[in-house]
Amino acid sequence: MDTSESSTAPEAGPDDDPAPEVGPRRGWRRWGMDTRPLRRPAYRRLWSSTIVTAVGSQLTAVAVPKQIYDITGSSAWVGYASLAGLLPMVVFALWGGAIADTMDRRRLLLITNTGIAVTSVLFWIQAATGLDSVGVLVVLLAVQQAFFGLNAPARNASIARLVPADxxxxxxxxxxxxxxxxxxxxxxxxxxxxxLIGLPELYLIDAFALCVALWAVVRLPALPPLAGAVARRAGLREIVEGFRYIARHKVLLLSFLADVIAMVFGMPRALFPQLAAETYASYGEGLAYGLLFAAIPVGAVLGGLFSGTFARARRHGWMVIWAVVAWGAAIAAFGLSDGLWWAVVFLAVAGVADMVSMVFRGAILLSAATDEMRGRMQGVFTVVVAGGPRLADVLHGTAGATFGPRAAVAGGGLLVIALMLGLAATVPALRRYRI
Structure with a gap:
């Protein structure tokens, strides 16, 4: 069977958990989040570890740039630190994907979660002792991002071993x-x-949250390579083999291209400061700035809470196509809006579309790839998700300076629509993909 046009169900393994059969969901429950995977103990443990780290990691993500700015008084240094964390994350995500295909993924999660927790403790120590060294902060950030790069592919690739394809x-x-x-x-x-408590304690809270997550990972079943998998190293050849696998399986390549199109041409966050200061200044620059940044993730959360409306769809390819088109349309409408509240509404709609796209692109990567390749697919996915918005910052910043921020945003949204529809029309593999 050609996985470029149909799915490959997750291979059975000793870690599969039986779940009670449930009848069709009725009434309002049809619209709410589909919680069937939480009936499976192993997935529930993995998911619960994500709950405590989702907020905790953001505390460190806020604390590091704040501390760097406090030390230097320079936004440029904040930007340099962000770039310093990007390269290790990219390199180790690709390598981590190869490692995740060669060893017990639970063991890799234990090692990397421990590394991230230790890094958070070191962040706390340097802040609590008043070291005030940008160099130390940049090094710790690079190490933390390297551990994250190793961790994310193993975590995401494990999902297909814990729940069935549907x-x-x-x-x-x-x-x-x-x-x-x-x-x-x-x-x-x-x-x-x-x-209230200062920066050092934020790092410490994150470290405690990571310890809770580590305990949840300890309770996962072993996730070694499936029986019959060929033993291999995790070197450059294996990483290159992952890219060749993507090139051979068009639906995987198209799922990555869909995200690149949406994020690179349609993520306008680099223009939020200018829009807040100019277009929406009458509402208060601070209020406008905060609402613009919060609107997309708020929309994504709402999309997740009502994911019962779409999560059971079987034509995953078409769901990705229309989600990206909807994202482009919402971004274009945001660029054309004069009022702040309409702008927030359109960005929230974009967030819903982004959630739909994330859900089905992730499902395609897990179902269309074999287990021995899932780690490497998730490594590339991590790089695309992290790198796309950064490329968008450069592109939109340049376009905004040349054409004006609203024209750059609206043009980017329309370009997303044109490119996605063109890709879907010329390469049928994504349209045909279903489980």
Whole structure:
């Protein structure tokens, strides 16, 4: 069977958990989040570990740039630190994907979660002792991002071993909703706690949260390579083999291209400061800035909470196509809007579309790839998700300076629609994909 046009169900393994049969969902429950995967103890443990880290990790994500700015008084240094964390994450995500295909993924999660927790403790120590060294902060950030790069592919690739194929979309919706909730709640909590307890304690809270997550991972079943898998190293050749696998399986390549199109041409966050200061200044620059940044993740959370409306769809390819088109349309409408509240509404709609896209792109990666390749697919996925918005910052910043921010945003949204529809029309593999 050609996995470029139909799915490959997750291979059975000793870690499969039976779940009670449930009847069709009726009334309002049809619209709410599909929680079937939580009936499986192993997935529930993995998901619960994500809950505590989703908010905790955002505390550190807020604390590090705040501390760097306090030391230097320079936003440029904040930007340099962000770039310093990007390269290790990219390199180790690709390598981590290869490692996840060669060893017990539970063991890899234990090692990397421990590394991230130790890094958070070191963040706390340097802040509590008043070291005030940007160099130390940048090094710790690079190490933390390297551990994250190793961790993410193993975590995401494990999902297909814990739930059946028809629950992959629901499992991705559950995980993505938690992460998006962390993007909203974490910064808000950090903003409230910094004046009360200070930066060192934020790092310490994150370290405690990671210890809780580590305990949940300890209770996962072993996730070694499936019986019959060919023993291999985790070197450059294996990483290259992963890219060749993507090139051979068009539906996987198209799922990555769909995200690249949506994020690179349609993520306008680099223009939020200028829009808040100019277009929506009459509402208050601070209020406008905060609402613009919060609107997309809030929409994504709402999409996750009502994922019962779409998570059971079987035509995963078409769901990705229309989600990306809807994202582009919402971004274009945002660029054309004069009022702040309409802008927030359109960005929230974009967030819902992004959640739908995330759910089904993730499901395609897990179902269309064999287990021995899932780690490497998730490594590439991590790089695309992290790198796309950063490329968008450069592209939109340049376009905004040349054409004006609203024209750049609206043009980017329309370009997303044109490119996605063109890709779907010329390459049928994504249209045909279903489980």
């Amino acid at each position: 629950e992959l979309a629901a499992a991705n919706a559950l995980g993505s909703t938690v992460m998006q909730t962390g993007l909203v709640a974490g910064p808000l909590l950090a903003g409230a706690l910094i004046p």
